[in-house]
Amino acid sequence: MGISKIRTGARNEDGLKSASAVLRQRFGERFQTGEAIRAQHAHTTTWVPPQPPDGVLFVESKEDVKIAVRIATDHRVPIIAFGTGSSLEGQVNAPSGGFSLDFSRMDRVLDVNPEDLDCTVEPGVTREALNTHLRDTGLFFPIDPGANASIGGMTATRASGTNAVRYGTMKDNVLAVTAVTADGEEIRTARRARKSSAGYDLTRLFVGSEGTLGILTSVTLRLQGIPEEIAGGYCNFPTLQQACEAVIATIQLGIPVARIELMNALQVRACNAYSGLSLPEAPSLFLEFHGSPASVKLQSEAFGDIARESGADGFTWSANPEERSRIWKARHNVYWSAKALRPGANAIATDVCVPISRLAECVTATEADITEHGLVAPIVGHAGDGNFHVSMVLDDTDPAEVAQAEAFIERLNARALAMDGTCTGEHGIGQGKQEFLEGELGGSVEIMRQIKRSLDPLNIFNPGKIFPLD
Secondary structure, eight states, X not given: OOGGGOOOOOOOHHHHHHHHHHHHHHHGGGEEOOHHHHHHTTOOSSSSOOOOOSEEEEOOSHHHHHHHHHHHHHHTOOEEEESXXXXXXXXXXXXXXXXXXXXXXXXXXXXXXXXXXEEXXXXXXXXXXXXXXXXXXXXXXXXXOSSOOBHHHHHHTTOOOXXXXXXXXXXXXXXXXXXXXXXXXXXEOOOSOSOOOSSXXXXXXXXXOTTSSOEEEXXXXXXXXXXXXXXXXXXXXXXXXXXXXXHHHHHHTTOOEEEEEEEOHHHHHHHHHHHTOOOOSSOEEEEEEEEOXXXXXXXXXXXXXXXXXXXXXXXXXXXXXXXXHHHHHHHHTHHHHHHTTSTTOEEEEEEEEOOGGGXXXXXXXXXXXXXXXXXXXXXXXXXXXXXXXXXXXXOTTOHHHHHHHHHHHHHHHHHHHHXXXXXXXXXXXXXXXXXXXXXXHXXXXXXXXXXXXXXXXXXXXXXXXXXXXX
């Protein structure tokens, strides 16, 4: 949904006032209503305008969450879970007012089972903190969306990232959740067993629900062993088409690449300037391989052959951690490097995902669209699963530039859907992608509305996200 179409919902002023009084009485200084703290909890790193809550409650336990939900239910006011605020489609906004539940103090690792390769954490644990905690066990949690997001937020938005081509997304790595539902009680969706045929898969229902069905209080995660060897590298191509063809061949031949990231020439130029690199300013792939030293060497050499056959100017790779981290730090900073292409401007990060066989066609058509309309919009993608991002750099106070950006996003989504793709591979729907959901899923969206009404009849959980109920 374009910036001009973001809705403001109806506010229950009497309920908000009375709920504020109850929350302040019950939680004291942990409930805050200052302007600055409220503004921080509407933070968004894209162009969706902030819509602050009426107050922020710093929860410290599942009992706090239960009490807060009961108060919200009693007073008919919205409640929005907040992890780190790194979501990209306005998921933490409060379009109808309400209260933000800040989970930064619910940041404990509750249980680690090394023999079973799983752990259970509170929703406020960040992915970096979790991997620091796990380091001495020889295990790690592989989902890496780039930002140091909270596990609760990553679960709610069904996050993925650079490692998804090998390790999957959050839906593949969440074994169970506990969640507080609209009646203020906590439910558990599954046990720790690796598979089950027991009833509806409620875990998958909550993964990706964007906080609209309940509030997560714990997440049980699948873990992986830290690879014996990690090698990374990069290569550049004469054209974006050839780079995509190398990706497609790599996946189709079953080379177990851990990461394979695509950048167009403009994005490489931005990374060079922002991160102090000196890479050739041409369409490029960044890769990483995990495994034993022998298997990593074989994988790297096999990819090198594919890259050369696709027209690459060689393939440079290394197992040196410092060299690898320099490349991947630049990759994780692409949003900020894009913004630096036009100082003072904003960057709109949007994503689509298509079947891998259509990746080259979709990416090259998108780059041609960008060139035709004179946009400043570098492309980067999790190319191994057909997911790519465009960061449009624009003056979002200029109505003409905003209209141009909205038109581009509509064309991009229409292109992806025409290729049997999706309007979002990992950002979620939130407020920003709502207008494309019906076109992608049709009547299934009405089924989603029925589920929402059944589990949240008063519409207190993050209203105004994914789809409108009116």
